[in-house]
Amino acid sequence: EVQLLESGGDLVQPGGSLRLSCVASGFLFLDYTMTWVRQSPEKGLEWVASISHDASRTHYADSVRGRFTVSRDNSQNAVFLQLNRLRGDDTALYFCAKSQLARRLFDPWDLWGQGTPVTVSS
Amino acid sequence: DIQMTQSPSSLSASVGDTITITCRASQDISNYVSWYQKKSGKAPKLLISDASTLESGVPRRFRGGGSGTEFTFAITALQPEDVATYFCQQSDSLPFTFGGGTKVQIE
Numbered sequence: 001e002v003q004l005l006e007s008g009g010d011l012v013q014p015g016g017s018l019r020l021s022c023v024a025s026g027f028l029f030l031d032y033t034m035t036w037v038r039q040s041p042e043k044g045l046e047w048v049a050s051i052s053h054d055a056s057r058t059h060y061a062d063s064v065r066g067r068f069t070v071s072r073d074n075s076q077n078a079v080f081l082q083l084n085r086l087r088g089d090d091t092a093l094y095f096c097a098k099s100q101l102a103r104r105l106f107d108p109w110d111l112w113g114q115g116t117p118v119t120v121s122s
Numbered sequence: 123d124i125q126m127t128q129s130p131s132s133l134s135a136s137v138g139d140t141i142t143i144t145c146r147a148s149q150d151i152s153n154y155v156s157w158y159q160k161k162s163g164k165a166p167k168l169l170i171s172d173a174s175t176l177e178s179g180v181p182r183r184f185r186g187g188g189s190g191t192e193f194t195f196a197i198t199a200l201q202p203e204d205v206a207t208y209f210c211q212q213s214d215s216l217p218f219t220f221g222g223g224t225k226v227q228i229e
Contacts, residue, residue, distance in 0.1 A: 106214070
């Protein structure tokens with residue numbers, strides 16, 4: 001089955017850290033750019049970060065650059081998002097998503113996971 | 123950053139009606155617009171890419187159009203299962219940005 005499954009979301013205090021994981025199945029993972037998107041009532045849908053198929057290029061939203069790190073392990077069909085120095089406005093449901101075409105960054109996302117919730121609160 | 127201004131933010135219509143959503147980009151983005159459907163508790167679903175290309179398996183009552191800065195999304199013959207929030211998104215340049223969403227309900 002073609003799917004993405006996120007995990008790792010949790011309740012964390014401001015300033016804390018989390019590592020989100022997204023495991024893919026049903027497609028040739030190593031060929032596709034992967035992206036993290038988050039959704040909150042305050043900001044709606046917000047692109048967070050993307051990583052190229054071979055991990056040679058990463059891109060970040062200004063709001064998370066320097067605090068979040070995206071990585072991938074193609075041998076495990078997994079993409080990760082390390083969240084450091086978390087703030088209240090990072091509270092959101094975090095989705096991973098796959099680019100529609102192989103080795104493309106500027107592309108729609110044709111497969112999404114169900115999301116993993118991150119709550120930043122003391 | 124490219125701003126995507128989506129309207130209306132919500133609408134209510136009857137089964138069988140046609141509804142239209144508009145997305146305006148703050149600069150020319152050619153046809154690099156996609157439309158997504160988000161149902162509560164479900165993963166977002168890509169419905170339309172490149173402004174007007176219907177994704178495989180998506181019912182033909184969903185339509186997209188436009189180019190440059192003005193884009194439209196329509197559902198003809200609205201069905202109960204279409205209750206959801208719909209988002210536009212631009213993939214012309216980083217940072218990728220979304221419209222604020224349109225919540226579609228059945229009267």
